[in-house]
Amino acid sequence: MKKLVILISGRGSNMEAIVRASIPDAMIAAVIANKPTAAGLDFARAQGIEAQVVDHTGYANRDAFDEALAAAIDRHEPDLVVLAGFMRVLGDDFVRRYEGRMINIHPSLLPSFPGLHTHRKAIEAGVRLHGATVHFVTPTLDCGPIIAQTAVAVSADDSEASLAEKVLAQEHIIYPQAVRWFVEGRLRVDGNRVTVTDARLPCEGWIVPLPDA
Ligand code: GRF
Numbered sequence: 001m002k003k004l005v006i007l008i009s010g011r012g013s014n015m016e017a018i019v020r021a022s023i024p025d026a027m028i029a030a031v032i033a034n035k036p037t038a039a040g041l042d043f044a045r046a047q048g049i050e051a052q053v054v055d056h057t058g059y060a061n062r063d064a065f066d067e068a069l070a071a072a073i074d075r076h077e078p079d080l081v082v083l084a085g086f087m088r089v090l091g092d093d094f095v096r097r098y099e100g101r102m103i104n105i106h107p108s109l110l111p112s113f114p115g116l117h118t119h120r121k122a123i124e125a126g127v128r129l130h131g132a133t134v135h136f137v138t139p140t141l142d143c144g145p146i147i148a149q150t151a152v153a154v155s156a157d158d159s160e161a162s163l164a165e166k167v168l169a170q171e172h173i174i175y176p177q178a179v180r181w182f183v184e185g186r187l188r189v190d191g192n193r194v195t196v197t198d199a200r201l202p203c204e205g206w207i208v209p210l211p212d213a
Pocket of ligand 1: 008086
């Protein structure tokens with residue numbers, strides 16, 4: 001059994017997708033939020049999952065917050081830390097502590113559009129394909145080895161909101177899938193390249209859905 005700790009900051013729909021996937025041999029030990037108002041905490045509690053808040057506003061600086069967060073995580077001795085819409089930048093020491101066992105989902109086809117407002121940036125850049133990326137977390141923001149990506153077509157009439165909705169629906173598919181691969185011990189990292197052993201998908205590590213009609 002692999003233990004997971006999921007970090008959220010708000011809605012928590014990716015966390016919910018991972019919980020609902022009921023991944024065999026995965027146990028969600030805790031959901032931790034940096035905001036007491038994070039809506040996802042209610043879902044976690046309703047599922048009987050330990051839901052905890054480490055409020056970043058209660059700490060003098062990032063190091064103090066990172067330390068408190070690490071203590072809250074380590075109490076559960078997780079095999080994997082899953083960032084699911086966790087909106088705090090984490091310090092290098094924190095990231096190194098969980099190297100190789102902390103993953104994130106980012107709403108763009110990295111390395112395009114790291115940081116915030118990815119859907120707006122995609123529309124402004126005029127790209128035809130946009131999407132989401134699951135990656136291992138390294139000290140450089142939104143830059144770690146890529147585990148899986150999903151692509152959606154950008155329509156001429158897409159708004160930031162419509163694009164966000166399309167991408168989010170795909171996030172809910174690839175994130176549980178990537179977690180499952182990790183839990184099954186099927187991810188191999190070699191520098192920036194991640195391979196998935198025995199992937200049953202047509203393209204290893206990729207899920208490219210058909211564009212919307
Ligand atoms: C998602 O789009 C995720 O890619 C990004 O923040 C959003 C979080 O949504 N990092 P939710 O909290 O999982 O619903």
